[in-house]
Amino acid sequence: MGVVLVAEKIADSGLALLREGGHEVRVELSLSPEDLLLALPGVNAIIIRSATQVTAEVIAAGSALQVVGRAGIGLDNVDVAAATKKGVMVVNAPQSNILSAAEHALGLLIAQARNIPQAHAALVAGSWERSKWEGVELYGKTLGVVGLGHVGALVAQRALAFGMKLVAYDPYITGERARRMGVELLASLEDLMARSDFVTIHLPKTKETMGLIGRDLLFKAKTGVRIVNAARGGIIDEEALAEAIEAGHVGGAGLDVYASEPCTDSPLFGLPGVVATPHLGASTTEAQDKAGITIAEQVNLALAGELVPFAVNLAAGELPEAAKPFLPMAETMGRIMASLHEGVPGSLKIAYQGALAGEGGGRPSVLKLSALKGLFAAGTEEPVSYVNAPRLAEEKGLVIEEISSTSSKDYVSLLTLRSPGHSIAGTLAGARSEPRIVMLDDHSVEIPPAPNMLVVTNDDRPGMIGVVGTVLGDGGISISSMAVGPSTAGPTALMVLSTETPVENAVLAALRASEGILEVHRVSS
Numbered sequence: 354m355g356v357v358l359v360a361e362k363i364a365d366s367g368l369a370l371l372r373e374g375g376h377e378v379r380v381e382l383s384l385s386p387e388d389l390l391l392a393l394p395g396v397n398a399i400i401i402r403s404a405t406q407v408t409a410e411v412i413a414a415g416s417a418l419q420v421v422g423r424a425g426i427g428l429d430n431v432d433v434a435a436a437t438k439k440g441v442m443v444v445n446a447p448q449s450n451i452l453s454a455a456e457h458a459l460g461l462l463i464a465q466a467r468n469i470p471q472a473h474a475a476l477v478a479g480s481w482e483r484s485k486w487e488g489v490e491l492y493g494k495t496l497g498v499v500g501l502g503h504v505g506a507l508v509a510q511r512a513l514a515f516g517m518k519l520v521a522y523d524p525y526i527t528g529e530r531a532r533r534m535g536v537e538l539l540a541s542l543e544d545l546m547a548r549s550d551f552v553t554i555h556l557p558k559t560k561e562t563m564g565l566i567g568r569d570l571l572f573k574a575k576t577g578v579r580i581v582n583a584a585r586g587g588i589i590d591e592e593a594l595a596e597a598i599e600a601g602h603v604g605g606a607g608l609d610v611y612a613s614e615p616c617t618d619s620p621l622f623g624l625p626g627v628v629a630t631p632h633l634g635a636s637t638t639e640a641q642d643k644a645g646i647t648i649a650e651q652v653n654l655a656l657a658g659e660l661v662p663f664a665v666n667l668a669a670g671e672l673p674e675a676a677k678p679f680l681p682m683a684e685t686m687g688r689i690m691a692s693l694h695e696g697v698p699g700s701l702k703i704a705y706q707g708a709l710a711g712e713g714g715g716r717p718s719v720l721k722l723s724a725l726k727g728l729f730a731a732g733t734e735e736p737v738s739y740v741n742a743p744r745l746a747e748e749k750g751l752v753i754e755e756i757s758s759t760s761s762k763d764y765v766s767l768l769t770l771r772s773p774g775h776s777i778a779g780t781l782a783g784a785r786s787e788p789r790i791v792m793l794d795d796h797s798v799e800i801p802p803a804p805n806m807l808v809v810t811n812d813d814r815p816g817m818i819g820v821v822g823t824v825l826g827d828g829g830i831s832i833s834s835m836a837v838g839p840s841t842a843g844p845t846a847l848m849v850l851s852t853e854t855p856v857e858n859a860v861l862a863a864l865r866a867s868e869g870i871l872e873v874h875r876v877s878s
Contacts, residue, residue: 355398357376357378357379357397358393359379359399360392362382367645371649389411393411393414393418397417397418398420398422399421400422400424401431402425406430409435412435421444422649422652423445425449426446442666443665443666444651446644450643451507452507453637454583455507456637458581458607459508461607462579463491471486491515494551495549496520497520497549498523499552500521501526501530501555519536521536525729526697529750530749542565546573549575550577554566556584558584561731561877562588563587566580566594571594571597571602574597574602576601580603581606581608582608591621603626609633680720681788682788684726686770686779686802687724689793689806689808690727690772690777692874692876693775697728700753701770703768704756704757706759706769707765722742725745725753729745764791769792790849793847798837798849803834805851805853807873808848808849808872808873808876809870809873810847811869811870812871813840813846818848820867821867825860828856830860831854832853835848835850835851
């Protein structure tokens with residue numbers, strides 16, 4: 354049995370489970386960073402919430418540390434890479450607050466539509482203002498759900514009971530799955546904003562989603578639209594939202610999260626059409642109880658050396674030796690595939706060839722999990738792990754086929770991913786087994802994967818490399834490496850480039866507008 358340090362408050366039921374597991378539980382709340390370091394020797398597990406910073410220094414100080422448990426979803430305060438490098442498992446409770454968050458979003462939706470907080474404040478202040486606080490019904494209105502993950506799906510389900518029409522934008526689910534939920538899946542966020550009377554945001558906080566709902570999109574939205582955000586702060590440009598409300602183009606907003614928290618001063622506060630709460634989405638007795646119980650269960654399993662359902666990393670020592678070198682390659686290929694589709698395809702075929710398919714390759718299914726981990730990395734609210742990747746695939750309706758062949762004409766081992774419309778193959782090359790992309794969309798190429806890449810399909814004619822180089826150069830983008838592959842099936846060619854920095858949207862637009870450029874896809878880590 355082990356020693357568990359509980360550094361932030363969790364439900365008593367969670368503490369009881371840890372003690373029932375035979376562990377010594379030390380509850381030491383509000384530790385300073387210095388005191389935390391002093392408390393770690395001899396500790397096998399640490400449980401935190403959002404305030405405690407588990408840095409690389411903290412992980413290094415925990416010589417006996419086996420698991421870090423986050424009683425909640427986000428892991429911004431945990432150095433997962435440092436934990437993985439040291440073999441420390443990181444677990445969280447990703448589903449503990451989904452009901453509470455969904456219900457809070459609906460509460461904001463109704464409160465904003467009927468001006469409930471404003472009318473209450475006026476009444477208790479001595480004013481009877483029935484006509485001033487006239488609202489609107491939800492029945493028959495169109496609700497646009499941005500992100501149909503766990504919380505978005507629950508909100509959609511409950512909104513149907515109000516008689517609302519549902520549309521959604523989520524490139525990571527299939528149209529068939531959306532239809533089964535009674536939701537019309539739209540091809541673009543612009544279309545959703547133009548058609549919706551109400552919009553509710555349910556996205557993770559990533560580089561791609563920060564500032565996603567900006568001024569241009571707000572002023573292209575349907576006049577009078579009302580927006581709810583109980584997901585993550587910063588997804589909506591708050592100043593632009595205030596401007597749109599003051600201009601009368603946006604009818605109002607219900608907000609629970611903000612770009613900077615704690616937030617007590619915002620251009621949105623005080624606007625008559627705004628309902629605001631201080632990040633209360635997970636603040637229910639039930640959610641706190643679930644988080645405590647869930648994280649205690651995960652820590653008990655981890656300390657017992659058993660399968661952990663919500664592990665967000667996996668110690669390399671637990672993997673088959675021969676499969677280890679291909680794991681990063683498989684994840685990178687999954688990430689590239691998601692970028693090519695700008696979402697998740699409806700089906701995925703994974704082929705293992707050569708030694709990778711034989712007994713020496715370990716378990717190919719581990720590589721499937723790694724590919725799925727990369728595929729879903731940018732499109733879900735929760736951290737993606739080798740363990741939860743199959744569940745995400747099932748929830749999003751992804752059909753997966755695995756095939757193996759011990760013959761591989763040109764490579765000792767080859768891993769290939771194919772989807773409707775796209776394909777990618779990778780191998781390990783040289784004495785140091787360095788990863789190489791050797792085929793993309795059936796064009797032969799050879800380039801090492803990189804954090805920032807571009808995939809460009811163009812007319813196969815002279816001068817196209819110069820066109821791409823000029824546009825990137827004008828945009829201040831430096832090219833690290835490039836591979837060019839002609840097509841055997843038609844008059845097109847493909848360039849795969851790695852760049853020193855991510856390519857900005859304006860540069861992408863200029864590239865796509867260039868003569869002879871057919872498609873451009875950005876791949877970012």
